[in-house]
Amino acid sequence: MPTIRDVARLAGVSVATVSRYLNNSGYISQEAAQKIRHAIEALDYEPNAIARGLAKKRTSTIAVLLPDITNPFFAELVKSVEASARDRDYNVVIWSIDEGETAEHSFNAFLRMLQLQYIEGVIIATHTLATKQVEALKKRAIPFVFLDRPALVTTAPVIRADNRKGARLAVRHLREVGATQIAHIGGPQALLPARERLQGYLEEIKAGGRDMQPVIVEGDFTLEGGMNAIYRILEQAPDTDGIFAANDLMAIGALKALHRAGIAVPEDIAIIGFDGISLTAMIEPELSTVAQPIAALGARAVDRLMHLAEHGGMDEHVDTLEVTLIARASTQRGRLH
């Protein structure tokens, strides 16, 4: 591994000049640049990232904080974050913050890592984060952006999908395929996106006229939560013929429970989810969903983070990206009843 001093020697200039060349900082003469270029070429030199990190007090690394990589939504998100970061020669470290008692401990370890590794920014895609913890980040002057979460503190950008509108699209679609009694399986109402989706649902139910009654049961964004919700819905509102679940995982759970209860989808009940994870296309019947632009979310988050890291300045921009309806078998038109 050649070092910058090897390059300097071969090019017949000082290390400072080589460093300036590498960083496009300060003045460099044509001849010097030329010689350095050749020396770098000849030695197949690449600056050492660790040494540079130490000197600059910043490495080209960002972190993603998420609840669980095995959740397909986050896996897809990470994929796009990674791709975007790589395009800019940045590295990504994933940090899963487990729930429950070790959460605090885990977050502290994360904080420590951030500092000791000179991580440049954090994409926060987890909800289980206390304001106190975000303040800790802020105090350390590490840029961060929130993904589909409310900011918790001001002065941090948020990247989000248009949840309310997506919910309206979903419910409208159910109405269009003939559902007249539409129930909602909501997410944890502590989470903003869950509240927004509920709101969109309510708006659209209201738009449906007075004979549409809202039926709402709260789930927890898990498969099991979706299954349990079905039992409650069937009890509360046996005439339900359409269901909008606040995320795909719960919709898939709902599908399971309905299947077990001997209720046909979409013939008896049409169902639609939210997120657009690839899982929705794998099951049978394929699940209609409102797709978040997952790749775009990740890319935008990286954009914003880079911007913050480079130009500083706490912008508190909120990016709201568009969602798209994907109609599939679970809401097929021409149903029986």
Add this chain to the structure above:
Amino acid sequence: MPTIRDVARLAGVSVATVSRYLNNSGYISQEAAQKIRHAIEALDYEPNAIARGLAKKRTSTIAVLLPDITNPFFAELVKSVEASARDRDYNVVIWSIDEGETAEHSFNAFLRMLQLQYIEGVIIATHTLATKQVEALKKRAIPFVFLDRPALVTTAPVIRADNRKGARLAVRHLREVGATQIAHIGGPQALLPARERLQGYLEEIKAGGRDMQPVIVEGDFTLEGGMNAIYRILEQAPDTDGIFAANDLMAIGALKALHRAGIAVPEDIAIIGFDGISLTAMIEPELSTVAQPIAALGARAVDRLMHLAEHGGMDEHVDTLEVTLIARASTQRGRLH
């Protein structure tokens, strides 16, 4: 952020002594240790990982090379690798190596990253890796272990599941629930695990007596591959009443295709997959599978890597971990015919 010099000053010793204390190297008197302990406590000092990395030419970081984080098998694997690494205060960087034309470019970027970041070891969980590329790793003296792949080069440890035995378990289970004509949807035969699973299938078919005929179609480990395989199987062997797919994703595809063809599972055809990804419990009917000990695989890989990194010495041990049969609805006993 206090530095080691701050600690040294406060403790009234030299930085060398503090460093020795931190690394348990060399001799330290009781009193010195005591004073240093207090100073560290008082300053809330933590050694800077980057500086240490530069000096030691090694950071506490390992890399995982995989094809696609959105594949649930790899997501679950990463999760366990991450947890094990974290226990040892190691960080993990994920590197997805895309297939196709940019694969080589991507791998080169990976190699560069390894060196410039002083990465200590690599877990290779991707199949699209040429011998040449592995040699490149080896030449750079970076320890690595293979996960469920043949070694490609000698002198590298391999962690794997007992594929052949798992396949036998699967097929035997199908027989036990009454299947008499069992087909196999194989993986790409270029991959060793796929070949081993096929072998297990063949052995168990043979054990079933002469009236059992092997029927084999090759898939590609994807959902679509599984769907296509079904069409070929139904054509080739219409009397098939049991299917063993070489991985869960293909089994799920098969389930989809059977559903579309109006064939009931498990009533008409029983089906079982391989891997034990959590997806298998999400679909309906729930998919029977041969579960790889995914968490154990990840943990063991980290173990081996640490061992290599610390004690050097290219051990070429092969770890074969046990698999377990999980019987679910897709192979329910007491089927109709």
Add this chain to the structure above:
DNA sequence: AAACGATGTGTAACCGGTTACAGACGAAAG
């Protein structure tokens, strides 16, 4: 002609650790 600003370069300190080496000390061995 003096002063000035833009251009170009090298020296050396610095980032925050690790570690080779030399030296001090006391106890045990010869």
Add this chain to the structure above:
DNA sequence: CTTTCGTCTGTAACCGGTTACACATCGTTT
């Protein structure tokens, strides 16, 4: 009483970059 050895510590070089600062050159202004 020397020698030897184990224990303990500090100085300073080093890892491989970045950058403040000093200095030199040269074309323009005043």
